[in-house]
Amino acid sequence: MNLPKYALLPAIIASVISGCAGTDRTSVTTASQAFYGTKEPFTAQAIYFVMTDRFVDGDSQNNYPDQGGEHPTWQLELQGPDGKSANVGYMGGDLKGVLNNADYIKNMGFTAVWLTPVVDNPDQAFTGGEPIEYGGQFKDGGKTGYHGYWATNFYQADEHLVSEDLSFKDYTTSMRQNHGLKTVFDIVANHGSPSFTMPVDQPGFGELYDAQGKLVADHKNLPPEELDTSKPLQSFFHDFPDLAQLSNLNEDNPDVQDYLINSYLYWIDQGADAFRIDTIRHVKHSFWREMSDRIRSAHPGFYMFGESFQYDANFIAQHTLPKNGGISVLDFPMQKAMVEVFTNKDSDFGELEDVLYLTHGPYNNPYELTTFYDNHDMPRMDASDAGFMNAHNWLFTVRGIPVVYQGSEIGFMRGTAEHEGNRNYFGQSNIEKAKNHPIHNALKKIAMVRKATPALQRGLQLNIKLQGNTASFYRILQEGDISQTALVLLNKGNAPASFSVNDFIQAGEWTEQLSGESKSLTRGATLNTSVAANSVQVWVRDGIITEPTLIQTLENRMAAQ
Numbered sequence: 001m002n003l004p005k006y007a008l009l010p011a012i013i014a015s016v017i018s019g020c021a022g023t024d025r026t027s028v029t030t031a032s033q034a035f036y037g038t039k040e041p042f043t044a045q046a047i048y049f050v051m052t053d054r055f056v057d058g059d060s061q062n063n064y065p066d067q068g069g070e071h072p073t074w075q076l077e078l079q080g081p082d083g084k085s086a087n088v089g090y091m092g093g094d095l096k097g098v099l100n101n102a103d104y105i106k107n108m109g110f111t112a113v114w115l116t117p118v119v120d121n122p123d124q125a126f127t128g129g130e131p132i133e134y135g136g137q138f139k140d141g142g143k144t145g146y147h148g149y150w151a152t153n154f155y156q157a158d159e160h161l162v163s164e165d166l167s168f169k170d171y172t173t174s175m176r177q178n179h180g181l182k183t184v185f186d187i188v189a190n191h192g193s194p195s196f197t198m199p200v201d202q203p204g205f206g207e208l209y210d211a212q213g214k215l216v217a218d219h220k221n222l223p224p225e226e227l228d229t230s231k232p233l234q235s236f237f238h239d240f241p242d243l244a245q246l247s248n249l250n251e252d253n254p255d256v257q258d259y260l261i262n263s264y265l266y267w268i269d270q271g272a273d274a275f276r277i278d279t280i281r282h283v284k285h286s287f288w289r290e291m292s293d294r295i296r297s298a299h300p301g302f303y304m305f306g307e308s309f310q311y312d313a314n315f316i317a318q319h320t321l322p323k324n325g326g327i328s329v330l331d332f333p334m335q336k337a338m339v340e341v342f343t344n345k346d347s348d349f350g351e352l353e354d355v356l357y358l359t360h361g362p363y364n365n366p367y368e369l370t371t372f373y374d375n376h377d378m379p380r381m382d383a384s385d386a387g388f389m390n391a392h393n394w395l396f397t398v399r400g401i402p403v404v405y406q407g408s409e410i411g412f413m414r415g416t417a418e419h420e421g422n423r424n425y426f427g428q429s430n431i432e433k434a435k436n437h438p439i440h441n442a443l444k445k446i447a448m449v450r451k452a453t454p455a456l457q458r459g460l461q462l463n464i465k466l467q468g469n470t471a472s473f474y475r476i477l478q479e480g481d482i483s484q485t486a487l488v489l490l491n492k493g494n495a496p497a498s499f500s501v502n503d504f505i506q507a508g509e510w511t512e513q514l515s516g517e518s519k520s521l522t523r524g525a526t527l528n529t530s531v532a533a534n535s536v537q538v539w540v541r542d543g544i545i546t547e548p549t550l551i552q553t554l555e556n557r558m559a560a561q
Contacts, residue, residue, distance in 0.1 A: 032544050035460050035554045036479040037367035037399055037561075042274060042303035043458045046396065046447055047184060047403040048110040051376050052118065052161055053090055053146040054425050055406055056097030059163040063092050071124035071202070073144040078419060080134035086418075088132055088143040089125070091425045094161045095171045102179040104431055108409065108440065109396075109447025113175065114184035114276055116376070118161050118168055119263075120153040121145025121193065122204030128197030129245045135420050140194050140244050147376070147423070148186065149278060150193035150246075152204045154263035155211040172271025185272035189260050189291070190282035191246035195219035195237075206247055208236060208259070211266070216259065219247050242282055251287040261291050268299055276370075277327065280306030280319055288325035305329055305370045305401075309377070311336050313355070317362035331355075331369040331400060338373040342391040342492070343383045349466040349492070356399065358461055359560040367458060371400035374408065380422050381408070382415030386534040389442040390492040393536035396450040397475070397488045399461045409440040449513045449538050455486040456538070460557055464503050469493030470531075472501060476554060478545055487539040491531040499537075502526040504550040506541060513538040523547065 037043075057063070065074040067090075076089030098105075098113060105113060122145055131141040148158065157168050175181040195206030198221050206219030217236035219227070224241045227234045229250070236256050242248040250256050264275065275295075280288065288306075295302050305328040308316040313333045318324055333355045341347040357366045373391050374381045383391065388411050395402040406426050407413065410433065413421040434440045450456045459477035466473070471490040477483070485506065491497040507523040514537065521527060531537050545551055 032478055032483060033551060033555070034479045035545070035558060036458055036477055037460045037475075038365050038458050039479070040303065040365070040368045040458065041301070043368060043401050044454075045112040045182060045401055046110045046450060047112045047114050047370065047401060048105045048108070049114045049372075049375065049403055049405045050098055051093070051116050051147065051406060051423060052095065052098065053093040053116070053148075054423055055093040056101055056426065056428050056431065057092030057094065058096030058098070058100045059094050059166075060092065062094055062160055062163055063090065064160065068124040068144075071127060073123065073125055073146075076125065076142065076144065078132065078134040080420065084134070084421065086134055086421050086424060088146070088419070090144060090146045090160050093425065094163065095168065096163050096166050097428075099166070099171055099174055101428075101431055102175055102181055104435075106179050106181055108444045109451050110404075111180065111451065112182035112184055112273065114403065115186060117148030117151065117186045117188060117278075118157050119148060119151045120156040120158045121148060121150045122152055122202065124202050124204065126194045126205065126245075127199055127202060128194060128205075132419060135417065137418070138244060140246075145193065149188055149191075151188060152193055152207055153209040153213075154260065155266055156209070156213075167270075168267075169270040172273075176271070176273075182273035183271055184274045184276050185267050186276045186278060187264055187267075188278045189251060189287065190249055190279045191243060192217075192249060193247065194245040195247035196221050196223050197245050210259065211263075216255075217247075224248060243279070251283050257287065257290060261294050264291070264295060265298060268295070268302070274302070275304040277304060277306035279309075280327065280329070281308040281310065281316075285318065285324040288319065288327055289323065292325035292327060303328070308332070313357060314362045317364070320364035320368075322364065326364065328365075328368045328370065330403070331371045334369075334371055334400070335373055338391055338394065339381055342373065342387040342394075343381060345494075348468055349471040349490070350468075352394070352398075352471075353463060353466045356461065356463075358399065358463075359557065365561070367399045367461075369400045370403050371395055371398070372403040372405070375403075375405050376423055377418060378422075379417045379420075380405075380412070380414045383411070385411060385439050386492075386494070388439045389534050390490070392439075392443045393446050393490055393492075394471075396446045397456055397486075397490070397536065397538065398473075399475075402447075402450070404443070409443050410434045410437045411439055445514055446536060446538075453484070453486055453513065453538065453540060454482050455484040455540070456488075459484070459486065460554060462504070462553065462557065464501065470497050470499070472499060474504065476545070483542065483544045485541045485545065487527065487541075489529065489531050489537045489539070491533060491535055494533050496530045496532050498528070498530050500526050500528050504547055504553070506543075506545065506547045506550065508541045508543050510539045510541050513540055
């Protein structure tokens with residue numbers, strides 16, 4: 001969003017009330033200058049990303065191990081060298097498995113769960129395309145829709161994920177009411193299922209059904225260039241290919257627009273709190289503007305972020321502009337930089353400064369981006385335990401909404417790509433082991449600090465120094481009844497690091513959030529501390545900003561966003 005221009009308000013302090021620890025720990029202000037990175041409420045969230053079929057099997061009754069007949073869908077293992085394996089069949093994870101572990105997710109400090117698509121997918125393995133093999137890429141032959149991205153009905157939940165006693169709406173209601181967790185729903189617009197090159201046309205593939213179960217589109221196993229788009233059942237598709245053998249949906253067709261957008265509205269009614277948009281760059285901006293206008297007219301302020309798998313910030317930032325729908329994006333430029341910094345012990349924190357884009361765009365608002373270091377579509381970060389800990393310390397203190405992929409709390413299958421183990425089944429046993437894992441324990445600490453500190457969620461970021469193994473910066477939020485300054489000190493080195501910070505130090509009580517240590521500082525004093533190896537400190541001062549130099553700097557920063 002574009003931050004509004006504002007008049008300088010007189011800094012009149014009506015009252016200063018010291019708050020207590022927790023999300024309401026703030027100082028109440030009146031007529032104070034407003035400083036913030038964003039007013040977007042969803043930036044308060046921290047997201048745990050679940051590949052639903054590969055998380056936990058909570059209901060064995062929905063596994064359907066005999067499904068698919070001569071083209072089975074259950075446990076299709078890909079053998080690799082040295083006993084390694086991957087799998088392209090269903091493995092049993094479901095919504096009940098997620099719900100059963102909601103408190104595990106919540107207790108790590110997460111407040112939202114992003115699920116891979118829950119919509120119905122074909123009931124056989126795909127027989128067309130090139131056969132997939134261990135470590136293979138961009139091949140769909142022999143694979144199933146376990147991941148959820150091969151929709152045959154955008155209005156129906158896949159039978160492998162729901163249970164007789166747990167619909168998707170039941171799931172979202174329980175997650176929200178019983179565990180305080182929001183649901184991020186994964187949507188697709190550019191494609192359905194694999195749709196051509198099958199030796200014999202298979203049921204479900206290349207087909208789309210509506211909310212009443214009526215067939216509304218059928219690719220007929222035809223190559224795209226052989227489609228007759230004048231026929232109603234083929235008019236849903238473009239007559240040219242896009243990704244592999246996936247149907248290429250025609251977003252210019254008003255019937256396709258209605259079909260897709262109405263399905264998204266349906267899932268909001270079923271409890272979706274936000275959308276993650278798959279392959280957003282494969283669909284025209286005009287569609288996303290139409291979609292966002294319709295969604296937000298019914299649900300004002302609804303938060304959405306898209307996947308544009310590109311490392312060019314200027315390219316992916318186009319989606320964030322209001323004229324293109326005002327949809328945030330996954331921060332791929334930061335992802336690339338994070339992997340370089342946190343897998344290399346000789347790296348420099350300065351490499352991350354360039355991808356923050358705190359001033360002068362290209363993003364409509366960089367504070368609303370979703371930040372991450374790996375996911376299901378790329379190799380897991382191949383870092384040491386300390387590398388993962390340092391990555392989390394950065395992720396949960398800098399601008400943006402942190403996203404962590406299931407298993408990264410233990411460095412699960414680190415270094416492996418999609419068909420090498422990155423999407424392997426996580427399971428209950430790993431969850432139990434995770435509770436005593438050093439990565440998990442360190443993640444929990446810093447995630448809980450972010451959860452309790454509004455300045456880390458949407459405060460302006462003001463860098464002091466990012467260099468070598470250390471980084472120091474402020475996150476400052478003064479807006480409404482919140483006035484809070486957080487000083488973040490990061491050390492990714494293998495030895496303790498000394499910090500002496502006197503830039504913009506304000507008088508008052510500063511409390512370090514992980515240790516509870518407090519320092520009472522006068523104006524212009526120096527905050528001296530030592531940060532342990534591979535660790536972080538977050539010093540917080542609650543109260544109105546009074547330092548004139550800091551106020552001027554923040555005014556300039558607000559004007560430069």
